[in-house]
Amino acid sequence: MQVKALMTAFAALPLASAWAQQTLPPVTVSDERNTANAFEWNAETIRALRERHRQTASLLTELPGVSMLAGGTISTLPVVRGLADERLRVTIDGADLTATCPNHMNTPLSYIAPTSIEQLTLYPSVTPVSVGGDAIGGAVVVERRKAPFASDSTPVRGGEAGATYRSNGNGKAADFAAWYGTETFAAQYQGSFAESDNLRAGGPFKNYRFTGRAGHTLDLDEIGSTAYQVRNHAIDFGWRSGEHEVRAEVGLQQQPYQLYPNQRMDLLDNEEKRAAxxxxxxxxxxxxxxRLYHETVDHFMDFGADKRYWYGMASGGPTAVDGSPCAPLGPTCAAGMPMYASSTTNGAKVKATIALDTASLVRMGGEWNRYTLDDWWPPSGGGMWPNTFWNIRNGKRERTALFAEWERAITPTWRTTLGARIERVTTDADPVAGYANTNGVAPNFNYQLRDSTAFNASDRSRGDTLWNLVWSNSWQLASAWRAGLDLAHQSRAPSLYERYPWSTWQMAALMNNFVGDGNGYIGNLDLKPEKAYTAAARLAWQANNDGWRVEWRPYLTVVEDYIDAVQWDATANAPRATPVTNRFVVLKYVNQRAKLYGHELTLRGPLARNGWGAWAFAATLACSRGSNTETGDNLYGVMPRNVKLTLDQTRGQWQQRFIVEAVERKSRTNRMRNEIPTAGYALLHWQGSLTLSNAVTWHFGIDNVFDRSYAYPLGGAYVGQGTTMTNPLPPNVPQWGTPVPGPGRTIWTGLRVRF
Structure with a gap:
């Protein structure tokens, strides 16, 4: 009731919806390029935020309308106004990268640490055609910090180092960067390391300690499978001559492990190599x-420490519940479930910006991106015997695009941008095979032979033509009033993991899930591209003395051929006649229709200046709705109404911030996926910094100050411990209906040194 009362009071403020400034100094809103609706953070803003965040994706939650579709602790997926994952165009230094995992455990944003970012731009709902295509929900553009050139004959040299500790999970992180530059040459090294044990919730959220491994149990408040370790290295060089500049970069990321509380498997090794x-x-x-870019990913999954490793029959019956090894090994007993994925991405982009006159310009160019994928699961015994299971074999997805964008200041108060983009996307995959060329035996039919035969006999090659048309406008209505409007038709072709996973077998389907809902998914060769029609507006009032600001951002997106899912009956190989409820299920991707709408309201400005320093206040209300207009169901993964209030104090070298985060109960759930409802909650966070000298800054804070127990609405289903590969699950391990809890109180501190 307190949460509802807080939201109702805020919703009654004049105007309705926009972005509350969540950091000092102010964020620059990029009205002068491409779109009236973009948010742009510079290096100074990012430095003020990055110490609090474990990962780059969570930085975006400082913006209105952005939430997280939770996965691993450092690989969550940003959700922008109800659309997530591959519905967003994510580029890092201009490279379009793709997750290489049936659970999307290695998302593009997980490959860059927050401490390495120089600039971050969010285009909500509408992506300018010069920024990218093959997306319907907007774009996230990230630029790494580059080696600096000297402005004169005196070389520049410097660097920085930082270390952070978090009490919850015993989390440790460190980073180091050093650079050197002359007028014509620059070089830089950046490296970072982070690791954490399992996180703890604000209180007990389960009634069992079982993990399926002998002698290994978890406390009732311990969030199983949230530990991780990651290492990043990057070297970049720059050469400059007059107005021409060339940069080269190579990078390596290694993840020895990242465990997943809402997936049945865990990432146990991931190596990404890149060059640009x-x-x-x-x-x-x-x-x-x-730009030219190249990336390779080698990915391995199996059961982590909190999940049962041995499955199958022992010499006297089922394996003991303590996880004792099966005997004999071989066809009757499975030693884990090894899963591998390997990919290569190559891409090229060319863009020219031509000034037509003092009031207008044209951007035009082309892009090419080729992604290849192998996803295979070696035999390990039990029902996974004797051959290798090929989930996707020699998968290929190739995109070629051309775009043109015209921008003009029509009048001193009206700026418009009109862009068109055409894109050709082709996909294909080779024949597949299951563990065995059989359909299983009664009553445990698995239909591996039936499904692989049908898939291999099909024409697997597909070609889609995508059109993006974008018209953006911004107006200076009066000295204090500004407005913006984007109208767009955008389209996206299905991904390899939406088209090509072929098995209706429950065990195999459970491995194909990138939303963390505990269900299994089957691909669909006949999927059509999604086509979205979007209107996104903005109305802002700014006090003439640069004081208070109010902003409202409404939006509406209608999607034809939206890729949703239906419950699937493997025996009939058809949609389930009567959908089941309150349990995990197997679903197949299908095209349907959808509508998303909502708004964000922002209020921010200075409160006072007194002996305690300067005080400022900011508030954001975000409201999103999403519905499947074909079935009447709610869309999955849409954040309920939420409010964020911040109070900032700055006095000399001291800064601190109090944050109240309130989220309404999630009652609008997706019935087809049996999405779990969550209760409303309110949290208090505190963060601060003290500049000790020109070179040293101390950062500190407390997240979830009162150690509240809560479930994040988009955290997914908890399957972080125990016998995760049984569906339905045994009574002494996680059942449907347990959402992944949010972390409890976290005290954190960090020190940053510049030299």
Missing amino acids: LTYRGRFASGELEA
Whole structure:
């Protein structure tokens, strides 16, 4: 009731919806390029935020309308106005990267640490055609910090190092960077390390300690499978001559493990290698930019320490509940469930910006991206015997695009951008095979032979033509009033993991899930591209003295051929006649229709200046709704109404912030997936910093100050411990209906040194 009362009071404020400034100094809103609706953070803003966040994706939650579809602790997926994952165009230094995992455990944003970011831009709902395509929900553009050039004959050299400790999970992180630059040459190294044990909730959220491994139990408040370790290394070089610049970068990320509380498997090894070459040149009539990039990913999954490793029959019957090894090994007993995925991404981009006159310009260019994927599961015994299971074999997804964008200041108070983009996306995959060329035996039919035969006999090659049309406008209505409007038709082709997973077998389907709902998913060769029609607006009032600001951002998106899912009956190989409830299920992707709408309201400004320093206040209300207009169901993973209030104090070298975060009960759930409802909650966070000298800053804070027990609405289903590969699950391990809890009180501190 307190949460509802707080939201009702805030909703009654004049105007309705926009972005509350969540950091000092103020964020720059990029009205002058591409769209009236973009948020842009510079290096100074990111430095003020990054110490509190374990991962890059969670930085975006400082913005209105952005939430997280929880996964691993460092691989969550940003949700922008109800759309997430591959519905967003995510680029890092211009590279379009793709998750190489049937659970999307290695998301693009997980490959860059918050301490390495120089600039971050969010385009909510609408992506300018010059920024990217093949997306319907907006774009996230991240640029790493680059080696600096010297402005004169005196070389620049410097660096920084930081270390952070978090009490919850015994989390430790460290980073180091050093650079050197002359007028014509620059070089830099960046490295980071982070690890954590399991997190703890604000109180007990389960009534069992069982993990399925002999002698290993978890406390009732311990969130199983939330531990991780990650290492990042990157070296970049730059060469400059006059108005021309070339940069080269190579990078390596290693994840020895990242455990998942809402997936049945865990990431136990992941290695990403990347290289990129960029050219930028300025000419009399404009600019030219070209990029080449290459990435390889080698990924391995199996059961982590909190999940049962041995499955199958022992010499006298079922394996003991303490997880004792089966005997004899071989066809009757499974030693874990090893799963491998390997991918290669190659891409190229060229973009020219040409000034037509003092009031207008044109951006035009082309892109090419080729992604190849193998996803295979070696035999380990039990029902996974004797051959290798090929989930996707030699999968290919290739995109080729051309775009043109015209931008003009029509009048001193009206700026417009009109863009068009055409994209051709082709996908294909080779024949597959199951563990065995049989359908199983009664009553445990698995239909591996039936499903693989049908898949292999099908024409697996697909080609889709995508059109994006975007018209963006911004107006200076009066000295204190500004407005913006984006109208767009955007489209996205299905991913390899939406089209090509072929098995209706429950065990195999459970491995294909990138939303963390505990269900299994089957691909669909006949999926069509999603086509979205979006209107996104903005109305802002700014006091003439740069004081208070109010902003309202409403939006509406209608999607034809939205990729949703239906419950699937493996025996009939057809949609389930009567959907089941209150349990985990197997679903198949299908095209349907959807509508998403909502708004964000922001209020921010200075409160007072007194002997205690300068005080400022900010508030954000975000409201999103999503519905399947074909079935009447709610869309999965849409954040309920939420409010964030912040109070900032700055006095000399001291800064602190109090944050109240309130979220309404999640009652609008997706019935087809049996999405778990969650209760409303309110949390208090505190963070601060003290600049000890020009080179040293101390950061500190407490998240969830009162150690509240709560479930994050988009955290998914808890399957973080025990016998996770049985569905329905035994009574002494996680059942449907337990959401992943949010972390309890976390005291954190960090020190940053610049040299």
